[in-house]
Amino acid sequence: MKPSTQEDKVIDEGRQGEAIQSTAPARSNGKKLYVESYGCQMNFSDSEVVASIMASQGYETTRNADDADVVLINTCSIRENAETRVRKRLGDFKKRKESNPELVVGILGCMAERLKKSLLEEEKLVDLVAGPDAYRDLPNLVDEVGTGQRAVNVLLSRDETYADISPVRLDQGGVSAFVTIMRGCDNMCSFCVVPFTRGRERSRDPHTIVNECKELFNAGYREVTLLGQNVDSYRWNLSSKGEIKDASQATTNFAQLMEMVALVSPDLRVRFSTSHPKDMTDDVLEVMAKYENICEYIHLPVQSGHTDVLQRMNRGYSREWYFSRIEAIRKYVANCAISTDIISGFCGETEEEHEATLSLMDKVRYEYAYMFKYSERPKTLAERRFDDDVPEDVKGRRLIEIIDKQNSHSLEANKNDIGKVYKILVEGPSRRSAEQYCGRNGRNSMVIFDRNGVEKGQYVLVKITDCTSATLLGEYIETCPSA
Ligand code: SAH
Ligand code: SF4
Ligand code: F3S
Numbered sequence: 001m002k003p004s005t006q007e008d009k010v011i012d013e014g015r016q017g018e019a020i021q022s023t024a025p026a027r028s029n030g031k032k033l034y035v036e037s038y039g040c041q042m043n044f045s046d047s048e049v050v051a052s053i054m055a056s057q058g059y060e061t062t063r064n065a066d067d068a069d070v071v072l073i074n075t076c077s078i079r080e081n082a083e084t085r086v087r088k089r090l091g092d093f094k095k096r097k098e099s100n101p102e103l104v105v106g107i108l109g110c111m112a113e114r115l116k117k118s119l120l121e122e123e124k125l126v127d128l129v130a131g132p133d134a135y136r137d138l139p140n141l142v143d144e145v146g147t148g149q150r151a152v153n154v155l156l157s158r159d160e161t162y163a164d165i166s167p168v169r170l171d172q173g174g175v176s177a178f179v180t181i182m183r184g185c186d187n188m189c190s191f192c193v194v195p196f197t198r199g200r201e202r203s204r205d206p207h208t209i210v211n212e213c214k215e216l217f218n219a220g221y222r223e224v225t226l227l228g229q230n231v232d233s234y235r236w237n238l239s240s241k242g243e244i245k246d247a248s249q250a251t252t253n254f255a256q257l258m259e260m261v262a263l264v265s266p267d268l269r270v271r272f273s274t275s276h277p278k279d280m281t282d283d284v285l286e287v288m289a290k291y292e293n294i295c296e297y298i299h300l301p302v303q304s305g306h307t308d309v310l311q312r313m314n315r316g317y318s319r320e321w322y323f324s325r326i327e328a329i330r331k332y333v334a335n336c337a338i339s340t341d342i343i344s345g346f347c348g349e350t351e352e353e354h355e356a357t358l359s360l361m362d363k364v365r366y367e368y369a370y371m372f373k374y375s376e377r378p379k380t381l382a383e384r385r386f387d388d389d390v391p392e393d394v395k396g397r398r399l400i401e402i403i404d405k406q407n408s409h410s411l412e413a414n415k416n417d418i419g420k421v422y423k424i425l426v427e428g429p430s431r432r433s434a435e436q437y438c439g440r441n442g443r444n445s446m447v448i449f450d451r452n453g454v455e456k457g458q459y460v461l462v463k464i465t466d467c468t469s470a471t472l473l474g475e476y477i478e479t480c481p482s483a
Pocket of ligand 2: 185186192194195229
């Protein structure tokens with residue numbers, strides 16, 4: 001799962017007017033909910049489920065924490081610094097509680113699951129702790145706090161997918177939405193805390209996914225991103241060994257699901273994240289090639305360029321296998337942009353192994369990368385099996401080398417786009433000026449151009465004239481008619 005590009009962004013009031021509710025929204029109970037999200041896109045998507053569950057009990061969302069009766073912080077445990085940031089933020093809310101003792105402060109998500117009751121009992125930071133599979137219980141938990149108890153539910157589930165809940169869309173501008181297609185992860189990469197915080201992998205009923213996408217399209221959305229920790233292992237009515245569970249029902253794999261979503265409308269763009277190199281099959285690439293509205297972009301985290309490190313990481317593929325997957329992408333999907341995640345300084349990483357990561361980057365030439373220093377996480381296989389023995393300064397130096405290389409590759413890729421014409425989905429005004437609008441092309445590059453009267457949600461053709469390593473600048477050509 002890609003870290004959210006909206007990290008640290010405060011979730012706002014939302015657009016209940018445009019949102020789809022599976023149940024009629026309850027009448028306001030006069031109380032306001034403020035949700036703040038950290039971590040990956042999955043957490044941002046979950047916060048929308050939380051807003052929906054709370055709305056059904058009459059809570060209205062607010063973008064102003066000062067107005068809130070209930071504050072919920074949806075947290076991430078992926079690296080130590082992700083937790084440190086949340087702890088600092090909890091300190092702020094603890095102060096607010098001193099002046100407003102009625103305020104309910106709750107912690108959700110991966111840190112809640114990892115630290116469980118200790119956040120209440122030892123650290124006394126919050127009133128309420130709810131793990132990722134316990135959100136239906138939130139209204140009860142808030143009520144329990146009201147009766148003076150400290151409320152906890154961190155039970156993980158084998159089948160909770162929140163399939164029937166229509167998320168209250170919060171802050172994605174009404175154009176692009178995340179749609180969770182599966183939860184949990186069964187992979188056990190040795191560095192990763194996610195299997196412990198999110199539990200077993202389970203897929204969501206494909207019909208509820210397609211219906212959600214249709215409703216989003218009817219509400220004006222023009223892009224969906226299908227989310228899972230490993231979308232390639234999405235399976236409905238199929239066991240992990242590929243056996244049919246219920247002969248009377250159809251089975252669905254990820255390629256088929258993507259096709260079902262692509263058929264919702266040619267004007268609904270489809271993205272997905274995250275693909276796993278060990279599981280990404282050619283049938284997914286074939287479906288991508290077949291539909292123009294499936295974006296030519298794949299996030300394929302490599303983590304390391306050396307087979308021995310990949311083995312210690314328990315990733316399930318070698319350097320050569322990874323290259324073969326890149327070749328397959330290039331064969332099926334012309335001009336596909338590829339991004340990745342890389343970890344520097346994993347346990348026992350030698351200089352030669354680090355050089356292998358740099359040489360892999362040279363060979364693949366990613367358009368974009370998310371790059372991290374290894375951070376040891378409690379309970380993971382790596383913590384139990386290996387020493388976190390690469391000194392901090394070496395991890396840091398290697399990370400800088402990786403980042404420098406990626407920046408030059410990103411700039412090169414963007415320069416390559418100068419002179420090309422791309423179809424952009426307009427997201428709205430750019431950060432710098434109301435007269436300049438921005439949007440992404442299918443390759444996921446952000447493009448900025450003079451507004452020329454266009455509106456968000458429209459598709460426009462833009463000719464690229466200039467770039468930085470992060471953004472493309474272009475000239476508006478024309479607005480595309482709807483299909
Ligand atoms: N499911 C996705 C990854 C989700 S976590 C996948 O398999 O690719 C997002 C990224 O955080 C990972 O790809 C990895 O690069 C990074 N990450 C995870 N655990 C980490 C750790 N302990 N230290 C540093 N980075 C880590
Ligand atoms: Fe973590 Fe690996 Fe699962 Fe990704 S696939 S969430 S890195 S265990
Ligand atoms: Fe996502 Fe962080 Fe949890 S990356 S799954 S919120 S540990």
